[in-house]
Amino acid sequence: MSQTQREAVDSRRTFAIISHPDAGKTTITEQLLLFGGAIRQAGTVKGKKTGNFAKSDWMEIEKQRGISVTSSVMQFDYDNKRVNILDTPGHEDFSEDTYRTLMAVDAAVMVVDSGKGIEAQTKKLFQVCRMRGIPIFTFMNKLDRDGREPLDLLAELEEVLEIESYPMNWPIGMGKGLEGLYDVYHQRVELHRPENYDGERFIPLVEGDIPADHRLHQDAVYNQALEDVELLVEAGNEFSEEKIAAGKLTPVFFGSALTNFGVQTFLETFLQFAPKPSSHVTKDEQEVSPYEEDFSGFVFKIQANMNPAHRDRIAFIRICSGTFERGMDVFLERTGKKFKLSNSTQFMADTRETVEEAVAGDIIGLYDTGNYQIGDTIYSGKLKVAYEELPQFTPELFMKVTAKNVMKQKSFHKGMAQLVQEGAIQLYKTIVTEDYIIGAVGQLQFEVFQHRMLNEYNTEVIMTPMGTKTARWIDPKDLDESMSSSRNILVKDRFDNPLFLFENQFAMRWFSDKYPDVELKALL
Ligand code: G4P
Numbered sequence: 110m111s112q113t114q115r116e117a118v119d120s121r122r123t124f125a126i127i128s129h130p131d132a133g134k135t136t137i138t139e140q141l142l143l144f145g146g147a148i149r150q151a152g153t154v155k156g157k158k159t160g161n162f163a164k165s166d167w168m169e170i171e172k173q174r175g176i177s178v179t180s181s182v183m184q185f186d187y188d189n190k191r192v193n194i195l196d197t198p199g200h201e202d203f204s205e206d207t208y209r210t211l212m213a214v215d216a217a218v219m220v221v222d223s224g225k226g227i228e229a230q231t232k233k234l235f236q237v238c239r240m241r242g243i244p245i246f247t248f249m250n251k252l253d254r255d256g257r258e259p260l261d262l263l264a265e266l267e268e269v270l271e272i273e274s275y276p277m278n279w280p281i282g283m284g285k286g287l288e289g290l291y292d293v294y295h296q297r298v299e300l301h302r303p304e305n306y307d308g309e310r311f312i313p314l315v316e317g318d319i320p321a322d323h324r325l326h327q328d329a330v331y332n333q334a335l336e337d338v339e340l341l342v343e344a345g346n347e348f349s350e351e352k353i354a355a356g357k358l359t360p361v362f363f364g365s366a367l368t369n370f371g372v373q374t375f376l377e378t379f380l381q382f383a384p385k386p387s388s389h390v391t392k393d394e395q396e397v398s399p400y401e402e403d404f405s406g407f408v409f410k411i412q413a414n415m416n417p418a419h420r421d422r423i424a425f426i427r428i429c430s431g432t433f434e435r436g437m438d439v440f441l442e443r444t445g446k447k448f449k450l451s452n453s454t455q456f457m458a459d460t461r462e463t464v465e466e467a468v469a470g471d472i473i474g475l476y477d478t479g480n481y482q483i484g485d486t487i488y489s490g491k492l493k494v495a496y497e498e499l500p501q502f503t504p505e506l507f508m509k510v511t512a513k514n515v516m517k518q519k520s521f522h523k524g525m526a527q528l529v530q531e532g533a534i535q536l537y538k539t540i541v542t543e544d545y546i547i548g549a550v551g552q553l554q555f556e557v558f559q560h561r562m563l564n565e566y567n568t569e570v571i572m573t574p575m576g577t578k579t580a581r582w583i584d585p586k587d588l589d590e591s592m593s594s595s596r597n598i599l600v601k602d603r604f605d606n607p608l609f610l611f612e613n614q615f616a617m618r619w620f621s622d623k624y625p626d627v628e629l630k631a632l633l
Pocket of ligand 1: 128129130131132133134135136137250251252253254364365366367368
């Protein structure tokens, strides 16, 4: 790979923002995009007030319910870095989608509402990041409101998430009394209202304190912050780049996304420590370097009909190595089939542009006519790699599905096949009668499914709830159809692997007692 291409790889910073709904993920994303010049006006991403719905709110159902259902990708340049932000849906019913997106990033930013601390969804998403060992950066948001004590928030990170923390800056007051940030890392004070202090925004620290004659010294809140910082320097964790890189220590930044305070400092410091693209592991445990000459990548998301006017379908690819060039030939590892990648797209906050060239770390969108599946690897040349499988989740909720109008069987089957391939829902069939059963992790997935079947495939579906079930796969060689009953329904998944849907834990235990040699397996 040429020096210029290597430099291009090294400039990439690809990350996702995770949070519990309402912690401020959309607001901070928007501020970052404003700094990057990717949007010109606040409200573009969210658009609730301005009515400018942007990509992350593209679906009708999102508009109706005011939630972000699907992930999208935003790119901009800042400080000689090319930043790729992968958006993730906040609602927990779509956590499967978020988990897969987290497989495609090199770091995560965790936004926490400083009035609420670590909430349920943040905790779950954090666990996925930890599983991957990626660096996690924390932004304690909403400092313009009275929130929890900063020391308590740090303690909570350590107790609830069991991760060490290092405050990069420290709040000087909060809510109405917010004076600024004591920036430990940059050794400066960042003022919230510089106009109250001769207009200077940053005051450099001298030996850990501002010059003695500065007016801030008369401020009790400043002196309290200084005491906290001294305590942290004495008793807190040490700053360690190695620990950050290994996901063992999270640098913590305070700020307020809404009033755009502390966000730029966060962005600049984050870009300094966030990792550049690293090697990716294949199924046979080989590492592929991002500088590898040949192109390779994997599909982490498929999204249909992003633009209702065109009814298109896009496969999102995380590039792991080599250079993507428009029109290049690639192989799809699963089928061995060769394709020409002529129709590709790159994502900005409010537009889509055709990509001509992209490198490891970048995300490209390929127009898909039904070739790709979630987790597919594509490669060029002699590389012949297959990347690790993306995690699949054991669904817990099930519905029987039929088309209301028997004349619509064709579009019913087409819609089912495509939405299943997209990973929007999981599909099972009963063994004998081949009835369709769909499984989901959250109820909203069903609603989106039903809505999309109607709007995109013109098929009204009838869904009969089957309630919660425990799905367990078994080895086909152990299978005997007489094992099936109404309390453990025998079905096959879309790869024809057999599994039982147990009515509850008791039914499962009863089964295991009766067939002790049959191993029951769950997905994640
Ligand atoms: P999310 O994507 O994580 O779900 O959160 P989002 O950014 O939509 O923010 C949730 C709410 O919190 C919004 O208010 C937003 O304006 C507010 N918010 C975000 N950051 C801050 C902050 O730093 N300080 C304060 N005080 N509020 C903040 P909303 O009224 O629910 O929505 P909207 O009507 O303003 O769009």
